[in-house]
Structures are given as C-alpha cells and as structure tokens.
Amino acid sequence: MKPAVPGSGRKSPPDIQLIRGRYKRIATWLLIIVVFILCSIHIHATPYKLMTGLPQMGSLLQEMIPPDWSYIPTIWQPIMETIQIAIVGTTLGGILAIPVALLCAYNMMPNKWVSIPMRVILNLVRTIPDLLFASIFVAMFGIGPFAGMLALLFFSFGIIAKLTFESIEAIDPGPLEAMTAVGANRLQVIMFGVVPQAFPYFVSYFLYTFEVNIRAASVLGLVGAGGIGILLDRSLGLFRYDRASMIILITLVIVLAIDYGSTRIRRSLL
Amino acid sequence: MRDTRAYKPISRRIRFWLSIIVILAIYYWAFQGMHFEGVQSTTKTVMLSIINGFLHPDWSYVYIPDGEDLLRGLLDTLIISILGTFVSAILCIPFAFWASTNMSRRLTVSGSGKILLSVIRVFPEIIVAILFIKAVGPGAFAGVLALGIHSIGMLAKLYSETIESIDRGPQEALLACGANRLQVLRYAVIPQVIPQFLSYSLYRFEINIRSATTLGLVGAGGIGTPLIFALQVRNWSRVGVILLGVVILITLTDIISGKLRKRII
Known part of the structure; x- marks a missing residue:
C-alpha cells in the first residue's frame, strides 16, 4: 500500500485515501477467498476427503520403508x-x-x-x-x-x-x-x-x-x-x-x- | 585473452585434452544407448496421419454440452493450478521462516530447514501426484495436493530469501519500544515481504499450470487425461485440438500473470 503523500490529497484528504485503500485490500482478500472456495467446490475437494486419505498415505509411506536393497542391480x-x-x-x-x-x-x-x-x-x-x-x-x-x-x-x-x-x-x-x-x-x-x-x-x-x-x-x-x-x-x-x-x-x-x-x-x- | 593461449603451460594443455577425451567418451557411451535403429519402419505413414490430424483439429471437441470437452478440461487444469498454488503459498510460510537465517539464532535450525526444502525440491511432482492418487484416489484433488506439496520446496526457498533480505530497522525499532515477537512479525516483517511473496506465488502459478497439464x-x-486417451487411440485431430488449447491457455496465463507481477512490485 502506498503511503498518502502530503499535498496530493487536494481532491480527497489522506484519511479517506487510507480508508479506501483498506476497503480495496479487504475486497481483494475476500475475492481470493471466494475464488478458493469456488474452485474447491468445483473439484469436490473437501477436508473430509483429506482426513480419510491421510492415514492411507501414512500406510503407503510405511510400506516404502525399508527400501528393497536387492533391487539395485536391476535398476x-x-x-x-x-x-x-x-x-x-x-x-x-x-x-x-x-x-x-x-x-x-x-x-x-x-x-x-x-x-x-x-x-x-x-x-x-x-x-x-x-x-x-x-x-x-x-x-x-x-x-x-x-x-x-x-x-x-x-x-x-x-x-x-x-x-x-x-x-x-x-x-x-x-x-x-x-x-x-x-x-x-x-x-x-x-x-x-x-x-x-x-x-x-x-x-x-x-x-x-x-x-x-x-x-x-x-x-x-x-x-x-x-x-x-x-x-x-x-x-x-x-x-x-x-x-x-x-x-x-x-x-x-x-x-x-x-x-x-x-x-x-x-x-x-x- | 586469445593471444596468450600459445604460452599456456603444458600441464594445462594436458588437462584440456584430457577433458576433451572424457567428454567424447561420455558422448560415445550416451549415443550408444539411444537405439536409433529401433525407430519404427511405419514412421512415414504415421507421420502423414499425424500431420493430417494436426492440420484438421477436431473442433467439435471444444465444447460438448454434456460431457467431457476441451473447455472443461482446461478449466479443471486452471483450477488445479490455482488451488495448488494457494495451498503451497500458505503452507510454505512456516517453512520459509524456519529456513531463513535471520529468523532464528542458531545456524543449525535454518540449515536443517534449507536441507529439507531441497529434498522436497528434488521430488518430481509427478511422483508426488502418484503417491497422492494412491491416498485420495484419482482425480483433480490428488493433483492439487501434489502441486501444493511439491511447490513448497521452491516457494519456501524464494520466500526465505526474501525474509533474509528485509530491512532490520523497523524490527529493531519495534523491539526497542517493547513489542513482543508476534507483534514484530505482524508490523515489521509481514508488510515488507508480502509483495514479494505474492509475486513469487504468481511465478510459481505459471510453472504449476504447465505441470497441471501433465x-x-x-x-x-x-x-x-483426455490427451492420453486420445493418444492411445491415435486420434490425432483430437490431440491437435487439445495441444492447441494447452498452448493458448498457458500463453494467456503467462501474459496475465506477468502483467499482475509487474503491478505488484
């Protein structure tokens, strides 16, 4: 955000500019959040899906350890x-x-x-x-x-x-x-x-x-x-x-x- | 520089020729593995049908009222990369503070963070995607998670470099008037780094949209997904239209994100 330059606020005093800047910032963040939610809905991404998926991921990582050392000559x-x-x-x-x-x-x-x-x-x-x-x-x-x-x-x-x-x-x-x-x-x-x-x-x-x-x-x-x-x-x-x-x-x-x-x-x- | 070449000592000349020989040997070995003769003999007819397909893209595939079409596929791709960038832009903030040298007193803390980030970076996103497909099932959500996790490696590195380059003045001033750590973070560090963070996130978004197509x-x-199906049945006119869509989508997002980045900084 640009600081209000003294003297430039002839048309609108600096405090109004500041408030306008704040509204703009809030609007931007709101827009970002709305886009985020809309996108998540579109691809059916839910926290629930992540919660149920994570244990599976954990068991998968568990199966990866230890690595199969005997496989080295083949690869x-x-x-x-x-x-x-x-x-x-x-x-x-x-x-x-x-x-x-x-x-x-x-x-x-x-x-x-x-x-x-x-x-x-x-x-x-x-x-x-x-x-x-x-x-x-x-x-x-x-x-x-x-x-x-x-x-x-x-x-x-x-x-x-x-x-x-x-x-x-x-x-x-x-x-x-x-x-x-x-x-x-x-x-x-x-x-x-x-x-x-x-x-x-x-x-x-x-x-x-x-x-x-x-x-x-x-x-x-x-x-x-x-x-x-x-x-x-x-x-x-x-x-x-x-x-x-x-x-x-x-x-x-x-x-x-x-x-x-x-x-x-x-x-x-x- | 050039005229002193004749006076190069003999040891340097030997080193020069040795490196030439090593490079030639490496190339000999590398070209051996390529099996140029293994190219199919039907290549010519295949090529002709490919060129024919690319010249006549399957325009009917662009929009199908009910079903999988090009526009929906591209929209999915765009959404995957937007969400993936969101996820990583937020997740990587703690990693960035962990890995930057001026946020912790001991070098081991930031060093361990940097090592972790480079380990994340060397994992190709496609492998991360496969792991997430096993966890949450095939679909766009797995893609989002893969991009989100993979991008942490690069974004957090760039973020931490930004944090390292901030002006210490405001931080010290706030500390001097008795602000606690959280307040210093909120009023001295965050305002300085937010524009850079946004710019890097947009840059990563450009990379992510390329990854999302694959x-x-x-x-x-x-x-x-539709691309690989079209390739499997050798439907070249559909491949052509999909490629065209990908090129247009990526070019457009590059232009828009470049403009936004210029405005932010």
Whole structure:
C-alpha cells in the first residue's frame, strides 16, 4: 500500500485515501477467498476427503520403508539409460538452439520480420511441458528411449535458445563494431566477436538445462519414454512400494550428484 | 585473452585434452544407448496421419454440452493450478521462516530447514501426484495436493530469501519500544515481504499450470487425461485440438500473470 503523500490529497484528504485503500485490500482478500472456495467446490475437494486419505498415505509411506536393497542391480541399467537420454537430448537441443538464438537476437538479426516470428515460435515451444512432448513422441515413435530423447531435445531447445539469445543481446558491442570497421564479414564477426563473449553463458545454460533434464528424464518413463520411470511405473502398479522407494532414492542420489558437479563447473566458468 | 593461449603451460594443455577425451567418451557411451535403429519402419505413414490430424483439429471437441470437452478440461487444469498454488503459498510460510537465517539464532535450525526444502525440491511432482492418487484416489484433488506439496520446496526457498533480505530497522525499532515477537512479525516483517511473496506465488502459478497439464497423464485430473486417451487411440485431430488449447491457455496465463507481477512490485 502506498503511503498518502502530503499535498496530493487536494481532491480527497489522506484519511479517506487510507480508508479506501483498506476497503480495496479487504475486497481483494475476500475475492481470493471466494475464488478458493469456488474452485474447491468445483473439484469436490473437501477436508473430509483429506482426513480419510491421510492415514492411507501414512500406510503407503510405511510400506516404502525399508527400501528393497536387492533391487539395485536391476535398476542400474535403466538409471544409466536415464542419464544417456538426458545427455543426448540436451546436446542435440543445445546444438539446435545456437542458430535459432542468433536469429532471435535483435543485435544479430536486425530484420524484425525474421526475429519476431522466431521468438513467437520459441515461446510456443516453451509452453509445452516435457511430459506432453514425451507422450506425443511415444505415440509417434513407439515406446523407448528414442521418444524420451526427442522430448528432451525440444524441451531443452526452448530453454537454451531463450536464455542464450538474451545473453547474446547483452554482449558488449565494441568488439563487433571494431571488427565490422576493419571489414570482417558476418560469419567472422559471429565467430570472433560473439562466440567468445557468449560461449561461457551458453555452456552454463546448457549445464543448467542438463540438470533440469536429468530430473525430467527420471519421470519420462511413466508415459513410456524410456529410463528409470518405466520400472517405477511397473513397481507402483504391482504395489511393490519398497522397490519404488529404492528407485526414488537412487534417482535422488544421482540427481544430487549431477547437480553438485554441474554447479561446480558452472561456477568455474562464470 | 586469445593471444596468450600459445604460452599456456603444458600441464594445462594436458588437462584440456584430457577433458576433451572424457567428454567424447561420455558422448560415445550416451549415443550408444539411444537405439536409433529401433525407430519404427511405419514412421512415414504415421507421420502423414499425424500431420493430417494436426492440420484438421477436431473442433467439435471444444465444447460438448454434456460431457467431457476441451473447455472443461482446461478449466479443471486452471483450477488445479490455482488451488495448488494457494495451498503451497500458505503452507510454505512456516517453512520459509524456519529456513531463513535471520529468523532464528542458531545456524543449525535454518540449515536443517534449507536441507529439507531441497529434498522436497528434488521430488518430481509427478511422483508426488502418484503417491497422492494412491491416498485420495484419482482425480483433480490428488493433483492439487501434489502441486501444493511439491511447490513448497521452491516457494519456501524464494520466500526465505526474501525474509533474509528485509530491512532490520523497523524490527529493531519495534523491539526497542517493547513489542513482543508476534507483534514484530505482524508490523515489521509481514508488510515488507508480502509483495514479494505474492509475486513469487504468481511465478510459481505459471510453472504449476504447465505441470497441471501433465498431471492428467498419470490420472491426477486436468486436460492430461483426455490427451492420453486420445493418444492411445491415435486420434490425432483430437490431440491437435487439445495441444492447441494447452498452448493458448498457458500463453494467456503467462501474459496475465506477468502483467499482475509487474503491478505488484
């Protein structure tokens, strides 16, 4: 809430403004509460349902402990597949993102007829979540890691291209102007003016997307797109919660380890 | 920078080439696992029917007077993400105060809170959704709970960073005139953090609506459920119209929430 500025209250004295502000605030909160209640009614969410559901949840968590340690050898191969999907998907997406990022940046592509449609396409690609991509590609190419890889390719393409074109727009124009002045062509300007400045950012975004993709890849299997998720789906379907918790545990360890390594590399880069 | 490259000591050059070799080995291994040859031989005909379906979206599915249609699915998705954001925006406040370093004297308290939050963050929401489906049955309510619990991890982290960055002045002034802890919280801390809290909640809402479209794939309500049915019977024109609806819904909510966020701060 803005404090009443003295002198500005010629039309309405400050105290009336204050009261009006208070009414506005109360109205906003009332609106929020009404929306909340209406939404809850629409999806039949009741506290009663939660109360009866929670004990079931508790027994489920109880069944998850202890995890089934003997299951580790079986899940090793799918875990590796998960990492492979993430690596290949992120890499191909990142490679695809480079030309698009150059076409999107206003300082590289002054022609608005190219850069603006490119940006619109990029925004549309980014609206579709990874699992939707995965379920569509599974229907197209069949169950397996290939569909998951394609899903991550498009997903990471959207993220990396967006972040990279923003950092390309923020680079120092000095070297580019100097190169243009001595007669370098467009390709040379990009090679020796843009790439050295934008490359560390690109690698950093690439690694960040890789971290996101490892998490995504671990659940892609739930829709059949390869990786550890397929086993998770199976063990949940067979009510083997001890196995499911083992899978979740291993996935957490892998995700944390990769996060740690990637954060260290990113820190040394920037 | 570039011209000093020739004088790099040999140890650094060895390290450079070693890392190149390691990266190449990793890529060799990763591409081995992809089974590019496993792609179906019928891909071409499938592709043609997909393109045909996408070019002719099933417009009759947009609104069906009685029954499951696109608009109702999208409304469900929107409601799931609104409620999920509500639940997490309220539930995460205690976690945020627990995890912020300037609200407790001992570092172990805030440290344990931060660790708990990062554990919550690494759990994918889809797995949380599956667990809640087992507890409260399939449907939108499970989706709401999943989003509500999963979002705590990120929201509470952002909230706690806000709390850590507040101005200490009002707090000390109130303490000096003898306010108790609750009063300090009410009159010095809360007014400073509310705008940021709202802005972060809106940001999380944008993420949640994306997640909510996928929750239906495992049975937690929303537009994902009709999508997975349409995909299973290869009804591409229906898939096309659903995807179109998802893209429009997410773009619209992004624009509205972005405008609101700009007004708040």
